[in-house]
Structures are given as C-alpha cells and as structure tokens.
Amino acid sequence: MLQKESGGSNKAVSRGYLQGQLVARGVRMTQQRRAILQVMEGARGHLDAASILRIARHDHPDIDRVTVYRTLTLLKRHGLIDELDLLHLGGVGHYYEQRPLQQHLHVACLRCGRVVEIASPLFDKIKGQVERNLAFRVAFARVEIGGYCEKCRPETSG
Amino acid sequence: MLQKESGGSNKAVSRGYLQGQLVARGVRMTQQRRAILQVMEGARGHLDAASILRIARHDHPDIDRVTVYRTLTLLKRHGLIDELDLLHLGGVGHYYEQRPLQQHLHVACLRCGRVVEIASPLFDKIKGQVERNLAFRVAFARVEIGGYCEKCRPETSG
DNA sequence: GGTATAGTTGCAACATGTTGCAAAAGGAGA
DNA sequence: TCTCCTTTTGCAACATGTTGCAACTATACC
Numbered sequence: 001m002l003q004k005e006s007g008g009s010n011k012a013v014s015r016g017y018l019q020g021q022l023v024a025r026g027v028r029m030t031q032q033r034r035a036i037l038q039v040m041e042g043a044r045g046h047l048d049a050a051s052i053l054r055i056a057r058h059d060h061p062d063i064d065r066v067t068v069y070r071t072l073t074l075l076k077r078h079g080l081i082d083e084l085d086l087l088h089l090g091g092v093g094h095y096y097e098q099r100p101l102q103q104h105l106h107v108a109c110l111r112c113g114r115v116v117e118i119a120s121p122l123f124d125k126i127k128g129q130v131e132r133n134l135a136f137r138v139a140f141a142r143v144e145i146g147g148y149c150e151k152c153r154p155e156t157s158g
Numbered sequence: 159m160l161q162k163e164s165g166g167s168n169k170a171v172s173r174g175y176l177q178g179q180l181v182a183r184g185v186r187m188t189q190q191r192r193a194i195l196q197v198m199e200g201a202r203g204h205l206d207a208a209s210i211l212r213i214a215r216h217d218h219p220d221i222d223r224v225t226v227y228r229t230l231t232l233l234k235r236h237g238l239i240d241e242l243d244l245l246h247l248g249g250v251g252h253y254y255e256q257r258p259l260q261q262h263l264h265v266a267c268l269r270c271g272r273v274v275e276i277a278s279p280l281f282d283k284i285k286g287q288v289e290r291n292l293a294f295r296v297a298f299a300r301v302e303i304g305g306y307c308e309k310c311r312p313e314t315s316g
Numbered sequence: 317g318g319t320a321t322a323g324t325t326g327c328a329a330c331a332t333g334t335t336g337c338a339a340a341a342g343g344a345g346a
Numbered sequence: 347t348c349t350c351c352t353t354t355t356g357c358a359a360c361a362t363g364t365t366g367c368a369a370c371t372a373t374a375c376c
Binding site for chain 1: 297
C-alpha cells in the first residue's frame with residue numbers, strides 16, 4: 001500500500017506517508033503541519049516535542065510550540081503516531097514515534113537511559129485477552145518496562 | 159487526627175504500611191511526609207498530585223506542591239507506589255497508586271474515562287521474556303490499554 | 317482568479333512537574 | 347533536654363503541556 005519513502009523524483013515535495021494519510025482523511029494541510037510531518041517522517045528513534053519544534057523551524061521559522069502539540073494530538077487521534085513516556089527517565093516530557101506496522105514494547109534502562117524496542121506475540125495476546133474478558137474494543141496498547149541492562153546491572157546482589 | 163484506617167482503637171497514630179516501610183529503610187519521617195503517606199494509604203483508586211496535595215493539607219495546611227512531588231518520587235524510588243499516565247485521558251497529569259501485591263494492567267475507556275484494572279499471567283510472561291531475551295533485569299513494568307468499553311463502543315462499524 | 321467559511325494558527329494565560337538554594341526540622345549522641 | 351549534622355522544606359524560577367480567543371488561511375464553490 002502506502003510507501004514510507006516515495007520513489008518518485010518528479011516532485012519537489014514528496015508527500016510522505018503521514019501527510020498522505022491526513023489528506024486522504026480530509027484534514028486540511030498547512031505549511032506548519034507539512035513542516036512537522038516532514039520531521040516525523042524523517043525521524044529515527046524517539047523525538048520529544050521540543051526537538052520536533054526545533055527541527056520544524058528550519059522549514060518554517062515562525063512555527064509555535066502550541067502548533068506542534070496540536071499536530072501531535074491530531075496524529076494521535078488518527079492513530080498515526082504513538083506517544084510514549086519512556087517511564088519519565090528524562091523528566092516530564094513525552095516522546096513520539098510513527099506507529100509501526102508491528103507493535104512493539106519499550107524497555108528502558110533506568111541507569112544509562114538506553115531504550116530498546118522489541119516485538120512480542122504476547123503483546124497481541126494481552127490485547128486479545130482484554131477484548132474478550134472485558135468486552136472491550138482495544139484501540140491501542142502501551143507496554144513500558146524499566147530496569148537495568150546487562151552493562152548497568154547493579155553490582156549489589158542483595 | 160492521624161488515624162485514617164483505625165486498625166486498633168487504642169492508638170491515635172496507626173503507622174500504616176508505607177510509613178513503616180520508609181522508616182525501616184532509614185528514611186527520615188517528617189510531618190509533611192506523614193500527611194502525604196496517610197493520603198496514599200487511605201486512597202482507593204488513582205490519585206493525582208493535586209488531589210494528594212489538597213487532602214494532605216487537611217492535616218498540614220502549609221505543605222507545598224513541591225513536597226508532594228518529591229515524596230512521590232521517593233516512594234517511586236523505593237518501589238512502593240506506581241506512577242500511571244492512564245493514557246493522558248485527563249490531560250497532562252499523572253496518577254499514583256500503592257504498588258499492589260499482584261501487578262495489574264490498566265484499561266481505560268477513551269470516551270467515558272473509566273479505568274479498569276485486571277491481572278494477567280501474561281504480564282509476568284512478558285517480563286520474563288524481556289529478562290531472557292535482552293539479559294535485562296526488570297524493575298517494573300507498565301501496561302496501559304486504551305479503547306472503548308462495552309457501553310461506549312462507537313456505533314460506526316467502519 | 318475571487319469570495320465565503322470553517323478549520324488552523326499564534327499569543328497569552330494557565331496547569332502540571334522539576335530544580336537550585338537558603339532556612340528549617342529530624343534524629344543521633346551527649 | 348541540648349547541640350550538631352544531615353536531610354528536608356518552601357520559595358522562586360524554569361520546563362513541559364493545554365486551553366480560550368481573535369486573526370489568519372486552506373479549501374470549496376463560483
């Protein structure tokens with residue numbers, strides 16, 4: 001279906017997945033949104049709102065914090081991105097990532113702060129269990145695990 | 159003044175689980191902390207920081223927001239409470255609950271806001287899988303699921 | 317291309333959470 | 347009970363996220 005990177009080279013602006021999705025759903029496209037979506041598309045890893053703002057301003061210097069937050073809310077509402085806390089390792093902020101095809105869970109080291117993503121069939125199993133047991137329609141799920149990676153494991157065994 | 163859950167009736171101050179845990183670990187006990195811990199002990203359901211502050215002020219009117227946040231951080235660090243976002247249904251705030259014996263996951267309805275807790279053996283399975291696959295020592299895990307409960311399920315089937 | 321209009325933006329103000337620092341209070345020992 | 351030392355508190359300032367509102371702009375229609 002929709003490709004993440006468009007192969008076409010005849011257009012100055014390659015629309016990108018997120019922009020395409022929003023337009024297809026009748027969402028109005030503005031300069032500011034284009035700049036923000038571009039950032040989300042090009043990102044690898046997890047971005048916080050301040051970083052998104054900073055990068056988006058390369059394209060559109062007058063853009064405001066508020067617009068970033070509102071665009072992120074829009075994308076969340078359409079299920080196109082996921083919002084993470086990453087267990088608040090870095091303070092109060094949140095992080096955002098384009099929703100992947102394969103849902104994954106986030107494992108964060110409490111000491112070094114590294115975040116690893118892994119997919120697990122148990123993820124879907126939990127969702128299924130909730131749907132059955134609670135007669136609940138699951139829209140999305142978030143699994144975040146905190147602990148210590150191999151390098152950072154505390155020496156104290158007790 | 160200080161009994162909230164009167165276990166026995168001959169003592170004015172029943173220490174409560176959280177306070178006992180902290181004292182046992184050599185943490186200094188202050189008037190402010192006592193007031194906050196009392197609130198956490200007596201709470202059913204999930205409290206946000208503002209509510210904790212408001213209730214704690216009944217006992218100790220001069221207590222500050224900052225002290226509430228710092229005490230919550232202390233309790234988190236000792237693994238005595240868990241911090242939840244509940245998917246930010248109610249805005250930016252966080253929610254806190256005493257860490258239960260049986261870990262559970264939180265299922266929140268995106269329309270009516272009701273939060274249901276359920277325990278699942280899959281919860282522990284996921285933790286085990288992470289420990290094995292990533293050589294990771296899991297300290298805690300958080301599973302939050304958003305969707306629609308039976309009553310709030312959207313009519314639109316598409 | 318021009319116009320109407322509904323959705324979007326930026327600003328200001330607010331709400332929630334964090335940090336630095338001087339003053340105050342808890343707890344140990346005498 | 348008094349003193350000393352360390353931890354904790356409250357304040358102020360800052361960082362992050364949300365909301366109300368007037369001005370602006372993307373799109374539909376002509």
